[in-house]
Every structure is written in C-alpha cells, then in structure tokens.
Amino acid sequence: MAKIFMIALGSVLISAFGTLARAEPPKRPPQRPPQRIVSVNLCTDQFVLALADREQIAGISRAGKDTHYSALVARAEGLPDHRGASEEIVMMAPDLVVAGAYANRQTVHLLDRLGIPILNVPSVNRVHEIFPEIRKVADRIGRHDRGVKIANALETRLQDFSVNEKRATGALYRPGGYVLGRDSIVDDVMRAAGLGNRVAELGIRGEDRLPLELLIMSPPDFLIIDSNRPERPSRSRRMLQHPALAKMPTTFKTLEFPVRYWLCATPPTVEGAEQLANTVTERLMTARKEQMP
Known part of the structure; x- marks a missing residue:
C-alpha cells in the first residue's frame, strides 16, 4: 500500500514540476525610459x-554643435553641452550616460562607480x-519603434x-599626411560609392x-579632402595646400567631402555615403562628356 502511495505521490510531483516548467516567468514591469x-x-x-526625444536629452558634447564635425547640428541647437569632464557630466544629473570607443575611459569609469x-x-x-x-x-x-523604423529605412537606402x-579609385588625405585604409568606415563608405581605396x-x-x-607615385582617380578649414589654419593643414597635391596627375579634380559623415560610423554616415556616390557619378559623367568628340 505504501509503495502504491509513493508512486502516486511521485506522479503528482512530476506533473506539478512539469506545469511549473511550462509556466511563463512572471512579467517584470516595463522599465521607465531615461529622462536625462x-x-x-x-x-x-x-x-x-537621431533617436531620443529632445526632452530626454540632458546634454551632449561641445563638438556636437560644431557644423564641421556634427551632421545633426540643427537638432543640437539650444541643448546643454559639456567638454567631457566628469564633473560637468555629473552636474547634468544624468539617469543614463551614452559612451563609446572614443570616450575618456577615466571619465566613464568614474561615472560608473558613482552608480x-x-x-x-x-x-x-x-x-x-x-x-x-x-x-x-x-x-x-x-x-524601440523609432529605432526599427530609422534602421530599416537607412538599410533600404544603402541598398538602393x-x-x-x-568605378574608379580614391584616397582620403588628411592634415599631417594621415590616411585611412582597409578595416575603416572610410574604406567601406568609399566601396559603397563605387570607389576602390x-x-x-x-x-x-x-x-x-x-x-x-608615395601618394604621388600611386595617384588615385579622386583625391578626397575632408578636413580643410581655412578659418582654422595650422601647420598640419598647410599640407593640404602643398603644390605637389595640386599637380598630382589625377584623372579628376580634388573632391571635398564633409568629415562629419565618416569621422565615426553613425546614422548620418548613410546620408554621407549616398552623397559621395552621387558626386562620383556626376564627376564620371562629366569626364565622359568632355572626352566625347
């Protein structure tokens, strides 16, 4: 009799645990979106x-309001800004800090330690x-919905x-002789525009x-300049006005492109890539017309 009771009890427990295993875990209350x-x-x-409501943004970097570096200056107008110091950021009373690869590690570490x-x-x-x-x-x-909508639209735009x-070759040349090769967002944008780097x-x-x-010995079809700022002269930028660059035997003229689109990979990068693709198309068509008898 006891044996039959134990078997029955075991069946009940197995059935109960099975029901618990199949049961959905209790739902957590939705997390309140950050407001600062x-x-x-x-x-x-x-x-x-690009993604947050204006009322959610408590602060951005000072560079985010520079038309040379930021593609979304119009949206940044009137927002509080900082120079990157941890004290400034703390004083903005953030409930979320968005950081990235180029953020000051000490600043981010301190903010994290403050909770x-x-x-x-x-x-x-x-x-x-x-x-x-x-x-x-x-x-x-x-x-979430805004992010999905923007990401899908940009993805479709890129494909289009x-x-x-x-179609041709290009080379980005920056002050001080700095260039960007493979494994960079510049290289990928150029490829999307039909340019070999x-x-x-x-x-x-x-x-x-x-x-x-070396650049003169292996000239590209397009010499791309993205950092020319006449209003801020410097020794490194003078290199962009070097007579040798102007006399390079490139098939096409120097192409100026806004650095704000590919200084780092961000949502506006897609718009910049499209602009570059359209500019290359126009230059190629003009060159063909000039070659026609």
Whole structure:
C-alpha cells in the first residue's frame, strides 16, 4: 500500500514540476525610459540626437554643435553641452550616460562607480554594422519603434544607392599626411560609392601616415579632402595646400567631402555615403562628356 502511495505521490510531483516548467516567468514591469540622457562624445551625440526625444536629452558634447564635425547640428541647437569632464557630466544629473570607443575611459569609469547607468556604443568599421547599434540604443532609451523604423529605412537606402562595382579609385588625405585604409568606415563608405581605396591597395589598414611622395607615385582617380578649414589654419593643414597635391596627375579634380559623415560610423554616415556616390557619378559623367568628340 505504501509503495502504491509513493508512486502516486511521485506522479503528482512530476506533473506539478512539469506545469511549473511550462509556466511563463512572471512579467517584470516595463522599465521607465531615461529622462536625462547625456552623450559623452561626438560619435554618441549622433545616435542620441537621431533617436531620443529632445526632452530626454540632458546634454551632449561641445563638438556636437560644431557644423564641421556634427551632421545633426540643427537638432543640437539650444541643448546643454559639456567638454567631457566628469564633473560637468555629473552636474547634468544624468539617469543614463551614452559612451563609446572614443570616450575618456577615466571619465566613464568614474561615472560608473558613482552608480550612473552607462550604455556603451562600440565603434564599427562597416556601414551595415551601424543598424544593429541604432536598434540597441533606441531600445535602451525607450524608443524601440523609432529605432526599427530609422534602421530599416537607412538599410533600404544603402541598398538602393550602393554601387556593386569599382568605378574608379580614391584616397582620403588628411592634415599631417594621415590616411585611412582597409578595416575603416572610410574604406567601406568609399566601396559603397563605387570607389576602390588606393590607400588600402597600398597595404594600409586602419589609420596611418602616408608619405606624400608615395601618394604621388600611386595617384588615385579622386583625391578626397575632408578636413580643410581655412578659418582654422595650422601647420598640419598647410599640407593640404602643398603644390605637389595640386599637380598630382589625377584623372579628376580634388573632391571635398564633409568629415562629419565618416569621422565615426553613425546614422548620418548613410546620408554621407549616398552623397559621395552621387558626386562620383556626376564627376564620371562629366569626364565622359568632355572626352566625347
């Protein structure tokens, strides 16, 4: 009799545990979206400005209001800004700090120790890698639907204008002789525009310095300048006015492109890539017309 009772009890317990295993875990109350978001640097500014409600933004970096570096200056107008110091950011009373690869590590570490929630947005080297970051940031700040909409629209836009063939070569040349080769957002944007990166073809990865003589010996079809600021002269920028660059045997004239679109990979990068693709198309068509008898 006892044996039969134990068997019956075991069956009941197994059935009960099975029911518990199948039961859904209790739902947590929805997390309240942050109401005082502070972006630490220029790159994260672009995500916050693109995705957050204006009322949610407690502060952005000073660079986020510079038309040379920021593609979303109009949205930044009137917002509080900071120079990146931890004291300034703390005084803004953030309930979420958005930081990234180029943020000051000591500042972020201090903010974290103070118990301020941190959202890290990593630096990426491919345009298509921006879209998951858009969705991640949007989810964290309580703007899921907006993030999905913007990411999907940008993804479709990229597919529509991307060129799947190498139409010409290009090389970005910055003050001080700095260039960007393979494994960089500049390289990927150029590829989307149908340009082969001459710097990458020379074996350079990421950011490096390239002697002017070597660039002249292997001239690209497009010499791309993105950092020319006549109102802020410097010794390194004078290199961009070097007579040798003006006399380079390039097939086409120097092409100026806004640095704000690819200083780091952000939502506006897609717009910049489309602009570059359209400019290359126009230059190629003009060159063909000039060659016609």
